[in-house]
Amino acid sequence: MSQSQAVEAVRPTLRQIIQPANGWRPLDVEEMWRFRRLLRVFVWRDLKIRYKQAMLGFLWVVIQPLALTLVYSIFFGYVARIPSEGVPYPVFFLGGMILWQFLSLAVTQGSVSLVAQQQIITKVYFPRPLAPLTSVVSALVDFAIMFGLLIATELFYGIVPSWPMLFAPLFAILTALLAFAICLWLSALDALYRDARYALTFLMQVWYFGTPIIYPLSIVPERFRWIMTLNPLAAAIQGFRWSVLGNVPPPPATDMIVAVVTTLVLLIGGAMFFRRIEQRVIDMI
Amino acid sequence: MNDTVISVEHLSKSFRLGEMQRGHTLADAINGLLRRKGVEEAPKKNAEQQTLWALKDVSFTVNRGEVLGIIGRNGAGKSTLLKILSRIVSPTEGRAVIEGRVGALLEVGTGFSGELTGRENILLSGTILGMSQEEIRDKMDEIIDFSGIERFIDTPVKRYSSGMYTRLAFAVAAHLEPEILIVDEVLAVGDVEFQRKCLGKMNAMTKGGRTVLFVSHNMGAVSELCSHALLLQRGQVHAMGETAQIVEEYARLQRGGEQGVSFDDDESLPCSITAASVTDTKDNAASTFDIADEVVLNIHYKVRLPLEGLQVVLVLLRNMNEVFCSFDTDALDSLPTREPGSYRAQCRLPGMFLKAGNYSVRLAIGTPDRLMAEIESALTFDVEELSQNTYNKGYRKERIGHIISRGRWSTERFG
Secondary structure: OOOHHHHHHOOOOEEEEEEEOOOOOOOOHHHHOOOOOHHHHHHHHHHHHHHHOOOOOHHHHHHHHHHHHHHHHHHHHHHOOOOOOOHHHHHHHHHHHHHHHHHHEEEEEEHHHHOHHHHOOOOOOOOOOOOHHHHHHHHHHHHHHHHHHHHHHHHHHOOOOHHHHHHHHHHHHHHHHHHHHHHHHHHHHHHHOOHHHHHHHHHHHHHHHHOOOOEEEEEEHHHHHHHHHOHHHHHHHHHHHHHHOOOOOOOOHHHHHHHHHHHHHHHHHHHHHHHHHHHHHHHOE | OOOOOEEEEEEEEEEHHHHOOOOOOOOHHHHHHHHHHHHHOOOOHHHHOEEEEEEEEEEEEEEOEEEEEEEEOOOOOOHHHHHHHHHOOOOOOOEEEOOEEEEEOOOOOOOOOOOOOOHHHHHHHHOOOOOOOOHHHHHHHHHHHHOOHHHHHHOOOOHHOOOHHHHHHHHHHHHOOEEEEEEOOOOOOOHHHHHHHHHHHHHHHHOOOOOOEEOOOOOOHHHHHEEEEEEOOOEEEEEEEEHHHHHHHHHHHHHHHHOOOOOOOOOOOOOEEEEEEEEEOOOOOOOOOOOOOOOOEEEEEOOOOEEEOEEEEEEEEEEEEEEEEEEOOOOOOOOEEEOEEEEEEEEEEEOOOEOOOEHHHHHHEEOOOOEEEEEEEEEEEEEEOOOOOOOOOOOOOOOOOOEHHHHHHOOOOOO
């Protein structure tokens, strides 16, 4: 006890003012940073629980995309002969799919996170945006492993990534921000109306096919091009492929700008919506 | 050292009842919207009544090193107050200023996850409760030792018995050492020996100059631990001062204040519940019953228009679980029409029917096609095992189930 008291004595006294929380408030990033250790433990728990029950555990992070790649390569690459920007189809597919897999995992877990965590949320204080953020960060860990798999597959096909590779993290970050933005919106909505989770499965399916994952951006007909411009994930995936696969052209600058702006708008709007709803949600649950 | 660490100024918290009861799908929300549209002509007073003030204008201060007991009946606002001070819910009005790190223990085993081992849960729960990684690492052995379940510490918690689970959860909680500790009734579980251990630990903690807010129904524990006490009554500060004095005041309230509760009467409704009380068979107000006692629930209501098929609805909850729902008309073949006037409906619950526990009663009134009023936790009472030792009975308080059904057992031996 004396030891921890000594620690506390050094720490400046924290003054907290508790008052009504009304209206539109931005995300308190500084406070979230103070709770980073809790985020780390949440992520650790998430990963631990997700893979603890599976006999093959973490191997699934690798097996799943590999199996998907195999199936898609047979049907779309080999049978349907969908073009793949001059790189072998499996590499092409994997290059887009892992970003999608990351986003989809983050969003499906993150959108129910507020409700899933209600047991803790009603008993202990922490910045509530940590709940959806946890899902994004833990999905990011899966992504890192899948990224290793992608590089290995590339090397297997004799493709050696060059300098654009340095930009790959930027596209991953863009996707992560997009995922976080969506999680903020959906987790708050889901807590209010459970409809959100039912609609999600369907919407993700539509989004999956509306994004150049199994097909390249280049085969999208001109009159549907605008859809790709409006879809921030399309630009992120195109950019990611450009950075890791070599041969693939970068996304058009307009697409890229629209993607970044859309993501930021979604993020800021989502944060404000989440903050506005969170107190009501806690009163309700 | 007489400096103020917690200062609460005019704190209020309201809940919108409609909000809480609204369903969880969009369809419900749309329905709710339509319904609200339909009754728009109804006086605005209605909206006001939908607001429940869990806390109303609460002000007090706590000095460094003080151990403050917070007491009051169920629904007096104790938990809401703790939740505001631990920042889980935000107040509707007023504010509180707190100097120092706050640790809140509002339940046992916050954040525990069944899939993880005991050791992993210590790390998880400890972090959630606000301990740093170093603190947890330093205290890990001490916590495991305190819990007394070293042998199972690397087993997933889902395989624990509830006793083991509680011990481990407590062990983590007991080693939480924030500057200000907020504790809600957690000492009410666990076996007696372990409770002693926790009380001892808490006592040591309070001797160490820590500020503690302690909510409990256990007046013994409050008297033993707290220097001061705060008595809440219907969301307001009823009294604050020396523990002995306040505990006495609480006991007085418990005895005398049980004349029943009255509810605001809304003249715009065709009928309303005006008052309710819990009494014994001799019509004496009471709040605690023995399991063999008959409990009488009295519901007073007023009818303003002749109402066809008017029914009084009573839902009994035990420890927050719904046990049954009963209508005053259940024994009748056809529904009566109630002419304007004042009524009293009485429901007798026989002895040896309700198990020991905390009961609350939700009341409602309405016709088969229209609910006119609903009062959550209109009445509360306790049933205790006073007259008999239930050690080897199936209906002992702690066992599963909510009612006593001794059935008609018979055993014959053949062969």
